[in-house]
Amino acid sequence: MTTTSDAPKAGFRPSQLIYDTRYRSLTIQVIAFIALMLGLSWLVSNTIANLSALGKDFDFGFLGQRAGYDINQRLIEYDSASSHGRAALVGILNTLLIAVLGCALATVVGVLAGVLRLSKNWLVAKLMAVYVEGFRNIPVLLWILLVFALMTEATPQPRDFREGGDASMILGDTIAITNRGVFIPAPFWGAGAGILLAVFLVSLVAIFFWRRYAHRTQEQTGRILPIGWGTLGLLIVPTAVAFLALGMTSGRVTQPVLATGATEGMTLTDYAASQQTINACAVPFSTESLNLRRLMRSQEIRFNYVAVEDAAGALAALEAGNCNVLSLPASVDLATVPAGAVALSDTIRRGMPVEFERPVLGGFNFEGGLQLRNSLIALWLALSLYTGAFIAENVRGGILSVSKGQTEAAYALGIKPSRTMRLVILPQALRVIIPPMISQYLNLTKNSSLAIAVGYMDVRSTLGGITINQTGKELEGMLLLGLFYLVTSLVISSAMNLYNASVKLKER
Amino acid sequence: MKKSVLFGALTVTGLVAGAAQAATLDDVKERGELNCGVVTGLAGFGAPDANGVWEGFDVAVCRAVAAAVLGDPTAVNFVPTTGQTRFTALASGEIDMLARNTTWTFSRDTDLKFDFAGVNYYDGQGFIVPTALGVSSAKDLDGATVCIQTGTTTELNLADFFRNNNISYEPVPVETNAEAQQQYLAGACDAYTTDASGLAATRATFENPGEHVILPEIISKEPLGPLVRHGDNEWGDIVRWTLNALIAAEEFGVTSANVNELAAAPGTNPEVNRLLGTEGELGAMIGLENEWAKNAIAAGGNYGEIFEKNIGENTPIGLARGLNAQWTNGGLIYAPPFR
Numbered sequence: 001m002t003t004t005s006d007a008p009k010a011g012f013r014p015s016q017l018i019y020d021t022r023y024r025s026l027t028i029q030v031i032a033f034i035a036l037m038l039g040l041s042w043l044v045s046n047t048i049a050n051l052s053a054l055g056k057d058f059d060f061g062f063l064g065q066r067a068g069y070d071i072n073q074r075l076i077e078y079d080s081a082s083s084h085g086r087a088a089l090v091g092i093l094n095t096l097l098i099a100v101l102g103c104a105l106a107t108v109v110g111v112l113a114g115v116l117r118l119s120k121n122w123l124v125a126k127l128m129a130v131y132v133e134g135f136r137n138i139p140v141l142l143w144i145l146l147v148f149a150l151m152t153e154a155t156p157q158p159r160d161f162r163e164g165g166d167a168s169m170i171l172g173d174t175i176a177i178t179n180r181g182v183f184i185p186a187p188f189w190g191a192g193a194g195i196l197l198a199v200f201l202v203s204l205v206a207i208f209f210w211r212r213y214a215h216r217t218q219e220q221t222g223r224i225l226p227i228g229w230g231t232l233g234l235l236i237v238p239t240a241v242a243f244l245a246l247g248m249t250s251g252r253v254t255q256p257v258l259a260t261g262a263t264e265g266m267t268l269t270d271y272a273a274s275q276q277t278i279n280a281c282a283v284p285f286s287t288e289s290l291n292l293r294r295l296m297r298s299q300e301i302r303f304n305y306v307a308v309e310d311a312a313g314a315l316a317a318l319e320a321g322n323c324n325v326l327s328l329p330a331s332v333d334l335a336t337v338p339a340g341a342v343a344l345s346d347t348i349r350r351g352m353p354v355e356f357e358r359p360v361l362g363g364f365n366f367e368g369g370l371q372l373r374n375s376l377i378a379l380w381l382a383l384s385l386y387t388g389a390f391i392a393e394n395v396r397g398g399i400l401s402v403s404k405g406q407t408e409a410a411y412a413l414g415i416k417p418s419r420t421m422r423l424v425i426l427p428q429a430l431r432v433i434i435p436p437m438i439s440q441y442l443n444l445t446k447n448s449s450l451a452i453a454v455g456y457m458d459v460r461s462t463l464g465g466i467t468i469n470q471t472g473k474e475l476e477g478m479l480l481l482g483l484f485y486l487v488t489s490l491v492i493s494s495a496m497n498l499y500n501a502s503v504k505l506k507e508r
Numbered sequence: 509m510k511k512s513v514l515f516g517a518l519t520v521t522g523l524v525a526g527a528a529q530a531a532t533l534d535d536v537k538e539r540g541e542l543n544c545g546v547v548t549g550l551a552g553f554g555a556p557d558a559n560g561v562w563e564g565f566d567v568a569v570c571r572a573v574a575a576a577v578l579g580d581p582t583a584v585n586f587v588p589t590t591g592q593t594r595f596t597a598l599a600s601g602e603i604d605m606l607a608r609n610t611t612w613t614f615s616r617d618t619d620l621k622f623d624f625a626g627v628n629y630y631d632g633q634g635f636i637v638p639t640a641l642g643v644s645s646a647k648d649l650d651g652a653t654v655c656i657q658t659g660t661t662t663e664l665n666l667a668d669f670f671r672n673n674n675i676s677y678e679p680v681p682v683e684t685n686a687e688a689q690q691q692y693l694a695g696a697c698d699a700y701t702t703d704a705s706g707l708a709a710t711r712a713t714f715e716n717p718g719e720h721v722i723l724p725e726i727i728s729k730e731p732l733g734p735l736v737r738h739g740d741n742e743w744g745d746i747v748r749w750t751l752n753a754l755i756a757a758e759e760f761g762v763t764s765a766n767v768n769e770l771a772a773a774p775g776t777n778p779e780v781n782r783l784l785g786t787e788g789e790l791g792a793m794i795g796l797e798n799e800w801a802k803n804a805i806a807a808g809g810n811y812g813e814i815f816e817k818n819i820g821e822n823t824p825i826g827l828a829r830g831l832n833a834q835w836t837n838g839g840l841i842y843a844p845p846f847r
């Protein structure tokens with residue numbers, strides 16, 4: 001009989017790896033791990049073997065090569081002579097732009113629709129239900145194409161805006177809606193723009209402190225300060241005062257227009273007639289460039305625009321002969337202007353701290369202003385409305401998760417319905433709403449790669465499309481693309497998780 | 509031990525992968541069908557007709573190769589590709605050959621690892637604009653919005669053209685010819701640019717072709733031709749010489765009408781005899797039946813017949829032979845000798 005309670009000292013036997021529960025799970029894990037590694041190594045070696053069979057190598061050198069193609073929507077400087085890497089960056093910024101715009105609009109739409117779907121007004125509640133179900137149950141690609149088709153087919157062409165055409169600009173001739181996009185006024189920054197911005201930032205800080213002060217006063221004394229009005233006042237008044245003050249000092253100040261090879265006191269028209277081409281140096285989006293352009297346009301002079309960094313850059317470009325016309329603020333010592341450049345009789349206004357350039361009809365298209373292309377608008381609206389429908393459901397679920405007693409208690413205390421929602425319900429609902437919201441933001445960002453359907457130049461279209469096609473670097477391009485989406489998604493979810501941590505139920 | 513298993517796996521997969529690359533001919537024969545990449549739809553060059561049967565100038569090349577290899581011009585599986593997907597489709601083996609107005613360029617031939625089997629259409633890039641715009645030259649297009657198919661050589665030429673002429677434009681990227689046509693007709697772009705042949709084909713499908721002009725400037729050289737993967741030379745030879753057979757057939761007066769008669773017994777022209785397999789063993793040299801060329805020519809006729817039937821002057825596309833005439837008529841179409 002071997003009924004000793006002592007475990008047999010026989011030591012470790014290989015069969016224990018299978019029959020002994022202490023080791024079995026370990027065995028299974030090791031086997032699974034080996035199988036996984038073998039699978040992976042098979043994939044990698046297969047890829048390497050196939051690439052070499054095709055005679056292709058694996059390297060990222062193509063990112064430094066000349067891209068050769070143009071991109072219509074660029075947030076940074078780019079032209080066809082730039083590298084594939086830069087084209088990828090342009091695409092990345094376009095993707096991020098649509099992601100940010102989309103997430104913002106989707107949140108607004110979603111929260112509104114979610115709250116309104118619970119409205120006691122039958123019509124409003126049903127309308128919201130139709131919106132949510134309609135958008136949730138139809139593929140987003142169809143919505144994108146639909147909005148795009150509407151934007152291109154149902155809007156007038158730029159040439160319909162000419163005299164005799166049947167289209168006209170709206171809002172006092174500042175906005176043009178065409179089948180190539182919506183043209184809106186573009187801001188230009190002039191002297192004192194920095195001060196203006198500083199004033200604005202300071203008033204934002206002031207608003208923060210004002211709200212905190214108001215809250216504390218209410219908590220301590222029960223007195224309710226006019227938070228809304230105070231915020232609005234702080235937001236507008238200091239900036240407006242600064243704008244007017246700065247405008248008084250610099251707005252009407254004129255400055256000379258300098259041209260090389262001109263005679264003193266010549267008019268711009270005469271000078272233009274004497275030259276083959278007019279190349280004007282200007283700092284992009286400065287009021288000087290705007291006013292120079294306005295001057296040229298008013299005299300119907302065609303000119304090329306040479307972008308420079310600052311006044312010094314402009315002088316250097318003039319010296320090098322890259323441009324023959326420029327304008328400088330009076331503060332620049334005219335002695336530093338290279339010989340041969342003289343002042344024309346025309347002058348321009350220095351300009352306000354911010355001025356807006358309206359789009360005007362040019363040869364083929366609207367010129368000036370900002371162009372929001374149809375591809376951007378279609379993608380933005382469709383993605384936001386689609387994702388907004390999901391967010392609406394999250395919001396509705398979140399609100400319903402707060403017990404009805406809370407509302408009743410608030411009403412019993414005499415709190416207004418809107419305040420009840422804002423101060424009692426939403427703060428509690430947020431902890432339910434936020435986590436699924438993260439995945440909606442991620443969805444929207446990834447869905448933005450449908451951009452190709454409407455020709456929006458996102459990173460999938462530049463790096464993952466044209467670049468791959470021109471260089472044949474499918475694997476490298478797709479890896480980079482995957483990496484970009486991975487990193488973006490991780491950043492979004494960690495940022496949202498931080499926010500979630502700040503609103504979730506805190507247990508003490 | 510582990511290491512040797514790993515290396516074993518590596519070598520095995522290496523071998524398998526290597527073997528899968530070559531012998532496209534065997535794959536096609538085994539499959540009994542040729543996978544041929546074509547356009548998504550371009551009148552005259554490649555589009556399904558009312559019955560869903562693919563037809564066109566490029567499609568005819570696919571049919572000729574299928575006839576030469578399998579003896580059956582209908583044994584083709586047509587795979588529509590866009591400017592962007594075509595190269596991946598070919599490189600990955602999804603298609604055996606690509607016959608889709610693709611320009612022969614240095615980097616496609618070398619860096620992208622393809623082999624062009626020849627040129628079946630000598631083309632150049634042009635612009636089409638509505639007559640109402642009053643534009644008479646491409647240089648007047650300063651500031652215009654231009655529709656352009658992405659992933660093409662035309663995209664690069666366009667950038668270079670505007671850059672060299674120091675004028676600006678706004679590109680509107682589109683995926684397919686059909687999309688470009690829709691955008692252009694809706695006026696979302698002022699001009700559409702692509703190969704001049706493609707412009708003619710596109711214009712032919714417009715409701716009012718007369719309201720659009722193709723501008724006189726041809727801004728590039730676009731030699732279009734069928735291509736295969738680099739590395740499988742036997743397969744490359746088959747496609748190359750099938751195209752040459754069609755071209756030579758026109759030169760020697762072999763047509764779809766008389767090819768059966770000429771192939772029945774040796775005639776007086778020894779080159780025709782070798783081509784049609786009544787003399788010599790040319791077919792065996794490329795691993796095909798001896799009547800391979802006869803089958804290819806019988807499929808849709810010789811080069812000239814294919815041209816006239818699909819895109820010639822009597823079709824709505826209405827393209828003149830121009831550069832694409834036989835060398836004997838002052839054109840560039842020229843097949844090396846069959847011997």
Ligand SMILES: N[C@@H](CCC(=O)N[C@@H](CS)C(=O)NCC(=O)O)C(=O)O
Pocket residue numbers: 546547548549550589590591608609610611657659660661662683684685686702703705706707730732
């Ligand atoms: N030859 C140029 C352009 C080829 C191209 O994309 N052509 C257009 C218009 S001619 C086409 O075939 N489109 C048909 C389609 O979209 O499927 C190239 O090889 O890059």
